[in-house]
Amino acid sequence: MSTATPQQFDIVIAGGGMAGSTLAVALLQANPALKLAIIEQQAEQISSTSFDSRSIALAAASVELLAKWGLWAELAGKACAIKHIQVSDRGHFGKTQLSAAEYQQQALGYVLEVEPFGAVLSGKLAQYKQLQRFAPNTISGITTTQQHQHLTLNDGTTLQTRLLVIAEGGLSPSRALAGFTVQERRYQQYAVIANLALAQGHQHTAFERFTEHGPIALLPLNAQRYSLVYTVEEAAVNRIMQLDDAAFVEHIQQAFGYRAGIFTAVGRRACYPLSLRVSGDIVRHRTALLGNSLHNVHPIAGQGFNLALRDIAELVRQLSAAPEDIGGYAMLRAYQQARQQDINTVTTATDALVRIFSNRSRLMALARNGGLLAMTLCDELKRPLAEQAMGLRS
Ligand SMILES: Cc1cc2nc3c(=O)[nH]c(=O)nc-3n(C[C@H](O)[C@H](O)[C@H](O)COP(=O)(O)OP(=O)(O)OC[C@H]3O[C@@H](n4cnc5c(N)ncnc54)[C@H](O)[C@@H]3O)c2cc1C
Numbered sequence: 001m002s003t004a005t006p007q008q009f010d011i012v013i014a015g016g017g018m019a020g021s022t023l024a025v026a027l028l029q030a031n032p033a034l035k036l037a038i039i040e041q042q043a044e045q046i047s048s049t050s051f052d053s054r055s056i057a058l059a060a061a062s063v064e065l066l067a068k069w070g071l072w073a074e075l076a077g078k079a080c081a082i083k084h085i086q087v088s089d090r091g092h093f094g095k096t097q098l099s100a101a102e103y104q105q106q107a108l109g110y111v112l113e114v115e116p117f118g119a120v121l122s123g124k125l126a127q128y129k130q131l132q133r134f135a136p137n138t139i140s141g142i143t144t145t146q147q148h149q150h151l152t153l154n155d156g157t158t159l160q161t162r163l164l165v166i167a168e169g170g171l172s173p174s175r176a177l178a179g180f181t182v183q184e185r186r187y188q189q190y191a192v193i194a195n196l197a198l199a200q201g202h203q204h205t206a207f208e209r210f211t212e213h214g215p216i217a218l219l220p221l222n223a224q225r226y227s228l229v230y231t232v233e234e235a236a237v238n239r240i241m242q243l244d245d246a247a248f249v250e251h252i253q254q255a256f257g258y259r260a261g262i263f264t265a266v267g268r269r270a271c272y273p274l275s276l277r278v279s280g281d282i283v284r285h286r287t288a289l290l291g292n293s294l295h296n297v298h299p300i301a302g303q304g305f306n307l308a309l310r311d312i313a314e315l316v317r318q319l320s321a322a323p324e325d326i327g328g329y330a331m332l333r334a335y336q337q338a339r340q341q342d343i344n345t346v347t348t349a350t351d352a353l354v355r356i357f358s359n360r361s362r363l364m365a366l367a368r369n370g371g372l373l374a375m376t377l378c379d380e381l382k383r384p385l386a387e388q389a390m391g392l393r394s
Contacts, residue, residue, distance in 0.1 A: 006150060006158035007132075009037045010326050011319075013165045014139055014174045016040035017050025018114060019291025019308040020167035021121040026069045026316045028128045031323065036128075037159060039151075040135040041168075050169065051118030053268050054193050055227035057082065057206070057219055057302040058110045062309045071120060078116045080222045081107035083204035090211040090257060111206070111219040111227060134159075139174045149286045149327075163327030164287045165315070170277050170296030178287045185276040187354055189214070190237040191299050192230040195221060195267040196252065202226060202260065213255045215300065226260065228252065229299055231274070241271055274298050276354075278347050282339055283332040288315060295343050297350045307346050314338045 011027065013020045016038040027034055040047055058066075058079070066072040085108060087096040100108045125131055134153060141152035142164070149164040166174050175182065196218070202225075207218040214233065218226040230252065232240055243251060249263050277296040279289050291308035318335045325331045 004158065006160040007037075008035065009132075009159060009161040010035045011163045011165060012037045012039065012149070012151060012159055012161040013167055014039045015166065015168035015172070015291075015293065016042075016133065016135065017047050017167065017169060017291070018117070018121075018305055019293075019312065020165070021047075021050075021118070021125060022066075022069070022071075022309065023165060023167060023290060023312045023315065024128075024131060025071060025121060025124050026065075026312050027319065028125075028131065029069050030316050030320050032128070033130075035130055037132045037134060037161070038125075039137050039139060039153065040133065041138050043136040046115075046118035046122050051114045053113075053115065053195070053270055055111050055113045055195075055219055055221060056305050058112055059306050060105065060107070060109060062306045063110055065309050065313050071124065074120045074123075075112060075117065078120075078222070079110040079112045080220050081204050082109045082111060082206045082220060083107055085206045085208070086259065087208045088210075088259065090209055090255075107204075108206075111221055113221065113227070139177060142174070142177050144285055161327075162286065163332075165290055166287065166293045167290045168293050170275075170292040172293040175279065175289060175293050179284055180279050180281055180289065182277050182279050185351065187274045187276070187298060188234045189231050189274045189298075189354075190234060190271045191274055192228075192232055192237065192240055192269060192271045194228050194248075194269040196226045196228050196249070196263045197265040197267075198224050198226060198260070199262040199264050200224075205260070207256075207260050209256055209259070211255045216252070216256050217300075217302075218256070218260050226263075228266075230255075231298075231300065234273075237271055241269060272299075274354075276347065276351050278343070282336040282343070285329075286327040286332075288332055288335060290315065295347055297347055298354045300353055301350050303346050303350055307343065310342060311339055 011034060013024055020038060024036060024038055027036060042049055063072055066075060083100045085098045098108060100106060134157065137153045137155060139151050140154045143150040148160045148162060151159045151161065151164065166172055166178060168174055202220040204220050206220055209216050214231045217229040221227050240251065245266050249266050253263050276298060279294050282289055282294060290311045292304060294311065295307060297304050315335055318331050319326060322331045
């Protein structure tokens, strides 16, 4: 262990991915005097683990938060508006169609590719000289005192902070080091993602379609492309990933049908094992969890990062309300109380939706037709759909 004097910080963020980096921007925007550090295991300025080839659907409220933190002005031109959502069940006649115009809105939400999002965040963070980045680094030891968390990094560097925020994603090792326990449910499913080129325009329509191979979501992207999220059973994932590009495009076309037009090409594919991981506690002494480290949900309803943005907004609000009490008991307790209900609702509803989508019965098909992405983007639809999914409505 190093005997050098530890470097002092107000807040240390473990994990510089989507949630950790956005938190840093939001915190420094609210209080530029904060002394902040990010510890990131990846050496690159933009973590390729978090900012990979996926795209995310953002609800209107999330866009408002990104605007408040000075990020949306740069992101707006890179995002694609969702103006219509179509939910359908292959083999059944029913379909649900929603349009922004019905809600007197410009858009039901936006789709953002996370790679350019990473570049915008990184550029913003580079402007703050008091932000220190430790990378490639991980936390190897945590010692707690009344006023501080003392962190030892893998290279022996020592840091002292009033608040440690853990945003290391779903498999966070520091979360266990800090004493949190996690509940996990493995779904035995994978999400296969890729961008698809189209023979025609997409008219800003997002699709969610249940097929016999698994649910397929298509999110509209700029330049006449769709972002595909294809949920497949564990047993099928290797076969699907090993298809050559032409065979993969053909497979998706056959599985999805022609509602979204003709797919002409596919970009780089990636796949993710899917599970639900939720921490029992949101905070412990001078430590808070955030983003996937707190709630790692199935991407079926596109909720994960939207939920993380609400965590960030609340943490920033609590820190701004009590700047003298950074990491104190009252501040952390208020963060926990404010976030608990939203996290419970979203994790329970998303888990229920996964089970509905994994079920082939006709009754479940009806529930599916209520819409998933629709639930994320239209608040009015959220409660009835969630209640139906949880069996609280018939
Ligand atoms: C296929 C797919 C589609 C999705 N679609 C949507 C969507 O449409 N809408 C939506 O809202 N959400 C969506 N999500 C969820 C969204 O991607 C996550 O909510 C988001 O990535 C969470 O960010 P995070 O920073 O918490 O975690 P991560 O993105 O996992 O980032 C964690 C960071 O911590 C770093 N790290 C890990 N361990 C350590 C360590 N020990 N020390 C230091 N650093 C460490 C990693 O390198 C990484 O940079 C989707 C997810 C998937 C998989």
